[in-house]
Amino acid sequence: MSRGASSSRRTVAQIAPAAAVLTVFFLLPGAYFFLVSFWQIKRYKLVRETTLENYVDVVREYLPSIGFSITLALIIAAITTSFAFAIAYLIRFREGRLGTLILFVALTTLFGGYLVKIYAWKTLLGSTGIINQALMLIGVIEQPLDWLLYTPLAVVITLVHFLLPFAILPVHASLRGIADAPVDAARDLGASRFRIFAEVVLPQCETGVVTAFALTFFISVGDYVTAQLVGGPNTLMVGNFMQSQFINRLNAPIGSALAFSTLLATLIVFLALRYGFRLALGGLRR
């Protein structure tokens, strides 16, 4: 092949700019950020002596808040993924334009107004907000519900709303990849709707479901803005501690150790869940 050498040189040149951006503004800062987690702040100065003390601090002080964040994120990811799956399932298997409309709304609001969405829920869920107003108007309640806002529930509702379009996309993409014929064949062989769902549809869109769950789970674990605006003083995510280590206490090492500990814990929980999911799907088919 005469074009082999020149074409591979061109390929390298084409990828180089993006790779440079990735290296300089992601890989190197990430690596440095990791190193920082082993250093310390002494008299407002970064001291480059390797120590595990930050991680010891994290385990001693922040383990409960990491656990709380992961638990809340699991709940959010589970709700969002199931919700998204139900929507994507209807889009794929029901005729007509309603599905297309939902998909269009999900797509176009995907990157629209992260802060605006949180703010909107803050006004919606407040004691004088529209939800309380509506409930009182139709006479379901007499006093406004005070547990709607500034509770973990508010964080769950807000993040489910924000993350739903992110989850619909990968699930829909994988459901769209399922041909009609295997589904028809399963009906033809006598399978009930539930069996078709569990044994034919779900295993074929495993990638999409896992991607949706991972995306929503990871983003929820790291989100702190939502908790800060609608969670109230008692709903603090680990991200709130991380950013306050930076902003208020100017202690990057602790913040970094906290970040990497959370990342590791999240990864372990996620991998364990995925393993369990595979096992469950495999068990169904036996």
Next chain:
Amino acid sequence: MRRWSAGSLSFALFSLVFLLTPLVLVVLFSFGENPHATLPFGHPTLHWYEELFANSNFWAALKNSAIITLSVGVLSAITGTAAAFGFSNMREGPAQIGLQFITAPVMLPPLFLALALATAYAAIDAPQGVLTVIPSHLVFTQPFVVLVIYSRMATFDYALIESARDLGASPLSIFLNVTLPIIAPNLIGASFLAMAVSLDDFVITFFTIGGGMTLPTLIWGMLRTSLDPSINALGTLVLVMTVGSSIIAFKTTRYRG
């Protein structure tokens, strides 16, 4: 394809209402006299927009947002398209690994990237401002362009390029006269997607801009300090811009989900 049952139909409608209500309310409040974001909306008014436009912070933030968003749109179109061409020349396996690398910044919570960048910028004493925000955005917007163009190239008819070569066209001429016109809709769509992502970003901007302001950090400031009702007007503008870019993006690429 089955028909809609009453249950599935009401679930679908609920989903639509759930997705849209918060956004619709912000828009409605921005045009209503009632300053408290409660019902009723009050008489229609443009008062909150007038108030917003009289705020010098708004214009400063808009200027920064415009500079960042447009730069990120152009730059990610360049680096992303070039990389997508590179990956589509490679075999499937290595290309997938490369794609995983390039898209890694999107997979992490933004706070991690923000803190890592803020720490690194502090370490080298980089003066923080618009110039540090642009590359910080670029690293998580270029993956969108790479993915869109890469999937377009998967169905690209390479016989066109070979015919052009056969007719004696130079590589540059082939790119400008053959490849670019064909992928232009996807490229425009991908750039608008990148711009929507950049325009809407709060976390990474907040940690890398130093003292400056963009539209999202202005919203943040308004949320933290006062109950300024013109926030609805500002929110509506941000929604119009981000949702507008997304609509352009999906219409031009004819994306169907």
Next chain:
Amino acid sequence: MTDATPLLRLRGLTKSYDAHVALHPTDLEVERGDFLALLGPSGCGKTTLLRMIGGFLSPDRGRVEIDGQDVTALGPEQRNTNIVFQSYGLFPHMTVRQNVGFGLRVAKRGRAERDRDTAEILELMHLAPFADRLPAALSGGQQQRVALARALVMKPSVLLLDEPLAALDLQLRKAMQEELRNLHHEIGGTFVYVTHDQSEAMALANRVAVMDQGRIVQEQSPEAIYRHPRTRFVANFIGESNLLAAERKGDTCHVAGTSFPLQGPDGKLTLMVRPSNIRLGRGKAGCPKLPATIAEAVFMGDYWHIRLKLQSGEDLIVHQQQPSGQSKAPQTGGSTTAFWEPADCHVIDET
């Protein structure tokens, strides 16, 4: 006429999509052990008909009866029919064995019975060596056999096949046709087979229903359909044919400048003669003789494909077998006389 109810009986089955009529009211009876081919060009309604037999589509009007039972309202999961799709419809995430065993598992058969039936059918279909592979690791022909095995293992009262061989290349298709024919002999059963390939229908089926524009236009044995097509469409669709405009007066048929005795009422008619039934030469007593010139002659290997120009201006296609030892090519532009045995021409009544 027998009293026994046919295995499958369709009565007045009708289906429309908005203004488009996919299937006009259709009656059809399939006897136990029949291999029926639904034959027609794409869009003729054959797949619509098959999907209604399988229960995937519900008819606007009419009934589907299997074994005397009205199953019109039942879905595919409740019918004792099984289908083989053109695209096979294999479960991509299950092995061959799991695919074939799926229906038995759904039917809650015991483990031992399931394993035995699955192993048996895999053996019969020569699939045993691939039992633990995923469909993606199989060739097209093997995937086809898995789809067949998966349907057959259910011992359906009617096996439905929707262009099952259309995705295979010619050689494999021929081999699979033979396999299907043997399978039908071996295990019996009743097959309904949709195809657009007339030679495939001829090779496989003992009855052929030719469909056109949402109607069954003729339903008979392959030989009867070939010899006595009822309409111009059937004549053209099944094999090659010459259609000549003719007129009958007083039991004499006038065609292309000649005439021969042909009983029947007076009037215009269309005469069909197969190209292989026409001979060239000086003619023979009692045969209609048509003087012609040779317009074109193409050597096809087994025969000469010759296009004649008749005096009426019509074309006549002749397939002339090469007598052994003779290698003289027909001369283009030469004059000749075409003739056929009266029994070999068939009248298509058209109004």
